[in-house]
Amino acid sequence: MKISLTVNGKTMSGEAEGRTLLSTFLREELGLTGTHIGCDTSQCGACTVHVNGKQVKSCTMFVAEADGADVSTIEGMANTDGSLGVIQQAFQDHHGLQCGFCTPGMVMAAASLLEKNPKPSEAEIRHHLEGNICRCTGYHNIVKAIMAASGQEVPAVAAE
Ligand code: FES
Ligand code: FES
Numbered sequence: 001m002k003i004s005l006t007v008n009g010k011t012m013s014g015e016a017e018g019r020t021l022l023s024t025f026l027r028e029e030l031g032l033t034g035t036h037i038g039c040d041t042s043q044c045g046a047c048t049v050h051v052n053g054k055q056v057k058s059c060t061m062f063v064a065e066a067d068g069a070d071v072s073t074i075e076g077m078a079n080t081d082g083s084l085g086v087i088q089q090a091f092q093d094h095h096g097l098q099c100g101f102c103t104p105g106m107v108m109a110a111a112s113l114l115e116k117n118p119k120p121s122e123a124e125i126r127h128h129l130e131g132n133i134c135r136c137t138g139y140h141n142i143v144k145a146i147m148a149a150s151g152q153e154v155p156a157v158a159a160e
Contacts, residue, residue: 006069
């Protein structure tokens with residue numbers, strides 16, 4: 001079947017089978033490999049994107065369900081001149097990544113949180129990231145990065 005989506009503001013289309021997942025379609029049909037697949041079973045959050053403004057683990061959705069939708073991916077988080085967006089820059093500045101595998105999902109989850117709650121507390125950030133797993137950072141620097149991206153003072157040592 002033919003699928004058309006608006007991805008990061010551009011209309012894109014491709015062919016997919018009915019069982020194709022949105023994550024697979026983004027990576028393999030549209031070449032948007034910034035969306036990572038860590039588990040394919042809804043555990044890790046590496047595949048997090050936004051669909052019609054809602055945070056979604058793209059491995060949990062058939063692309064057919066997203067036909068016609070407005071999708072945002074990590075590729076759309078950079079500034080138009082290609083420089084890092086605010087959240088991406090904060091992750092870099094505060095060492096919010098090590099191997100980087102979870103980072104696209106973390107950034108998309110952070111963007112969704114900050115849209116709803118522009119000044120989240122540490123506890124709110126940690127709660128929001130419960131569906132996103134990082135095997136490298138211990139989360140402290142990710143929390144600091146999101147505090148910084150929201151224009152808040154970054155604690156010297158983030159709380160457990
Ligand atoms: S790849 Fe989707 S939650 Fe892990
Ligand atoms: S930075 Fe390696 S999994 Fe998060």
